[in-house]
Amino acid sequence: MSGGIAPRETALSIRGLRKAFGGQPVYDGFDLDVRRGDILAIFGPNGCGKSTLINMAAGLLPHDGGEILFDGRTVADVRVGYVFQNYREALFPWRRAADNIRYPMRRLGLPAAEIERRLERLSADFRVRFDLNRYPYELSGGQQQLVSIMRSLAIEPEVLFLDEPFSALDYETTLSLRALLQDVLKGREVTSILVSHDLEESIVLADRLLMLTRRPTSVADDVPIPLPWPRTPETLGEAGFVAIKTRCLRVFTEAVAGA
């Protein structure tokens, strides 16, 4: 357990989570608390169930036991956002980019004026310079994932889940999207859980990094990341960052990969 977070400050609380695939336990009594407004990154070896964890939390996958509560409520009563790794398959290609972003707001029953207001604010926050009236397939990969991110934030989610959002993008695009995303998430104080297979990204985008072990999954290390925001490409060279990365690499080789 990652003690010390007062109940009112906890946006997401997981207790005694159990999940097995084909009789093989992935989670067997897993606990986690996520502080409101924090960005939590989850890092671990392949197949340790990082995506499984956020899919269960987001209500996309049933769990076998334990509870997942958002300030005392189950996911059905909570607005959550989700950014998929595969933006190409997550966006609706038959709707224009702007209509993709409007879609969850319409499901929420927001009035049209409010929908347009939020759409404009999102375009401004993310400094969108391309035409949102185009279809997703007419946009570049980075633009499509940006549309996905805007769509997930449009409902002003209480918790945002991001499943390896940049792993299909080139490095240059990743750097610029990371910068935009941290500005918006920190500016709006969105509680976020980021699954990543990139250690550098997990550190640079998070307030706290959870390192997971192989199955059955437990926490190998729970690393606070007190680096100042905003974090820039220069952050990657600073002593504080390097120290954290060294610690994480050691944990990864010892507890995670070696087990």
Next chain:
Amino acid sequence: MRAVGLPALGALGFILLWWGAVLVEVADPVLLPSPAETWRETMHALNTGPLWHDLWQTVQRTVVSFLVASLIGVPLGIALGAQERLYRTCEFVVDFFRSTPASALFPLFLILFGVGEGTKIAVAAFGAALVILFNAAYGVMNARRTRILAAQVMGAGRVRIMFDVLVWEATPQILVGMRSGVSLALVIIVVAEMFIGSTDGLGQRVIVAQSLFESGLMYGVIFLAGALGYLLNLLFLILEKQFVHWAGK
């Protein structure tokens, strides 16, 4: 230019080959008339009357049976595809009748619907509906899972997901099914016009021309039926391109 030029060249080659075969008398001129004679007799039949009527009858029957097939096949296919277990239960029956030659069903449909328009349309609609249903169901079952999850996490319920995601995901496959369906409907209609108490239609005209040794006209009507099938297919290809602008992207 190349898109029209090369196929036109191929067609011209075919006609020249035909003409050559006539000139060296590969077959009896009664069996193989020249392209010019075929053209003349067909134009004559068109200008003096009944062939237009026949063409129109065949078009009408094909379109009506195709519409009936679509009205049944599309919604039923989507509904079955959305419930995979149910579809798996029906799959063998659908597959079996889809593979059954529709012409083998003529006698049965004659008993059910009597000798008349209804039977022709019913057999054609039955055959086409199964093809359309099969494609619609597979289109829904092959919907991208990520898109369904995305809709779910954005608060769409089952019915919403059906209309906002599944139907759209299945649309390219549904149109493919409709294209196969309309071709099949035409095939069945033409056969039905030959054998099920008909007095008109392209099928009837072919078989009458054959029995009267009007071989020029017979060839002409065959080509007319071919052109009809080709145009219907082309129409759906254009529709697919225009309407399903996102396909494969």
